[in-house]
Amino acid sequence: MSTSKSMGTPLHVSSVFRPGLFDDRVAIVTGGATGIGKGITKELLFLGCTVVIASRKADRLSDGAKEIRDWLANAGQKATLHVVQCNVRKEDEVKSLISTTVDRFGKLDFLINNGGGQFLSSTADIRLKGWNAVVETNLTGTFLLCREAYNQWMKDHGGAIVNMAMDMWKGYPYMGHSGAARAGVVNLTKTLGVEWAQSNVRVNAVAPGSSIFSPTAAANYGNASIFDGAKVNIPMKRTGTVEEVSSAVCFLLSPGAAFITGETIRIDGGQSFYITPNFRLPDSKPTDMYSWQSQFDKDAPHGSKSKL
Ligand SMILES: CCCCC/C=C/C(=O)SCCNC(=O)CCNC(=O)[C@H](O)C(C)(C)COP(=O)(O)OP(=O)(O)OC[C@H]1O[C@@H](n2cnc3c(N)ncnc32)[C@H](O)[C@@H]1OP(=O)(O)O
Numbered sequence: 001m002s003t004s005k006s007m008g009t010p011l012h013v014s015s016v017f018r019p020g021l022f023d024d025r026v027a028i029v030t031g032g033a034t035g036i037g038k039g040i041t042k043e044l045l046f047l048g049c050t051v052v053i054a055s056r057k058a059d060r061l062s063d064g065a066k067e068i069r070d071w072l073a074n075a076g077q078k079a080t081l082h083v084v085q086c087n088v089r090k091e092d093e094v095k096s097l098i099s100t101t102v103d104r105f106g107k108l109d110f111l112i113n114n115g116g117g118q119f120l121s122s123t124a125d126i127r128l129k130g131w132n133a134v135v136e137t138n139l140t141g142t143f144l145l146c147r148e149a150y151n152q153w154m155k156d157h158g159g160a161i162v163n164m165a166m167d168m169w170k171g172y173p174y175m176g177h178s179g180a181a182r183a184g185v186v187n188l189t190k191t192l193g194v195e196w197a198q199s200n201v202r203v204n205a206v207a208p209g210s211s212i213f214s215p216t217a218a219a220n221y222g223n224a225s226i227f228d229g230a231k232v233n234i235p236m237k238r239t240g241t242v243e244e245v246s247s248a249v250c251f252l253l254s255p256g257a258a259f260i261t262g263e264t265i266r267i268d269g270g271q272s273f274y275i276t277p278n279f280r281l282p283d284s285k286p287t288d289m290y291s292w293q294s295q296f297d298k299d300a301p302h303g304s305k306s307k308l
């Protein structure tokens with residue numbers, strides 16, 4: 001673990017990975033201005049990576065980029081953050097995102113297909129337009145980004161891709177569109193891991209539980225406490241942090257994962273393995289958590305302070 005201080009102020013900046021791990025690397029993080037994507041972007045920058053964040057909304061991108069740049073400067077770190085507006089559902093915009101990145105930075109080492117989402121609805125009530133919007137965002141968008149990253153750069157130079165799945169392992173009531181799309185992402189990840197191994201391109205995924213709070217994610221459902229409701233079904237008795245997703249992503253991008261491809265890592269506190277309604281665990285305290293903030297604050301937002 002490393003910590004940084006600037007002007008005597010604790011910066012809540014850390015990573016379990018060594019400083020400079022991603023020096024001279026270039027990454028695209030879709031949805032990199034908010035929530036989980038912002039956490040991934042910060043950790044990559046902190047580790048020396050040049051990062052391009054891409055999503056639909058210009059205001060979100062500029063607000064997020066400003067926050068991240070201020071944070072980086074305050075940490076005394078130097079790294080490059082670039083912004084590109086891109087709807088992953090639009091093939092021409094995806095092609096342009098990849099070519100812009102390669103033209104500007106001369107390469108593309110990492111692609112993190114984080115951008116995505118859905119709305120809550122019983123499947124019987126989903127209109128075709130809504131179904132298509134969610135499948136195109138999460139599955140087709142991931143396919144387009146992977147294909148363009150591969151064809152425009154990684155095929156000849158290698159690289160690493162991390163896709164975003166979810167806790168859809170047993171189906172996903174009220175998110176049938178997204179559950180189906182993410183199951184497709186998991187399967188696509190396996191296929192590409194095999195097809196592109198010969199090009200030295202590794203393709204993996206992470207599957208967070210329904211439990212990673214961020215203001216933007218909660219706002220999407222119009223309910224700030226919706227993630228807390230998941231705790232009862234999580235053996236670790238707490239929600240997760242964006243850092244707990246980011247560190248798994250950084251591991252999958254790192255040389256430490258050089259022999260891992262086609263894999264999906266669950267980041268869900270055991271939630272997806274825990275469905276035994278008649279034999280519930282006795283009530284217990286939250287487990288220790290990992291977040292950069294929790295190493296400095298006694299009053300961490302969720303769970304208990306890390307002893308790690
Ligand atoms: C229960 C806790 C959840 C725990 C797990 C959490 C997992 C997470 O993923 S958190 C991340 C949350 N963030 C997001 O989901 C952000 C991205 N999501 C979206 O932008 C939308 O949900 C989208 C994927 C549907 C895209 O929206 P938009 O760009 O507006 O798409 P279109 O205009 O092309 O089509 C919209 C179409 O979709 C239907 N629809 C959209 N929202 C709803 C809704 N709330 N209820 C019902 N239907 C909805 C609808 O058919 C829309 O078309 P129109 O009828 O013409 O409006």
Ligand SMILES: NC(=O)C1=CN([C@@H]2O[C@H](COP(=O)(O)OP(=O)(O)OC[C@H]3O[C@@H](n4cnc5c(N)ncnc54)[C@H](OP(=O)(O)O)[C@@H]3O)[C@@H](O)[C@H]2O)C=CC1
Nearest residue numbers: 031034035036055056057087088115116117211212216217
């Ligand atoms: N939070 C959780 O518990 C879980 C989250 N996930 C997934 O993790 C990812 C990040 O979610 P989270 O950070 O929690 O929530 P956020 O709502 O903060 O993040 C979603 C991001 O995706 C971007 N995005 C959405 N649609 C598009 C699109 N068509 N093209 C480009 N970018 C797009 C959004 O930016 P913009 O609006 O500017 O386009 C936004 O930055 C999502 O794929 C989500 O579904 C999976 C499992 C659980």
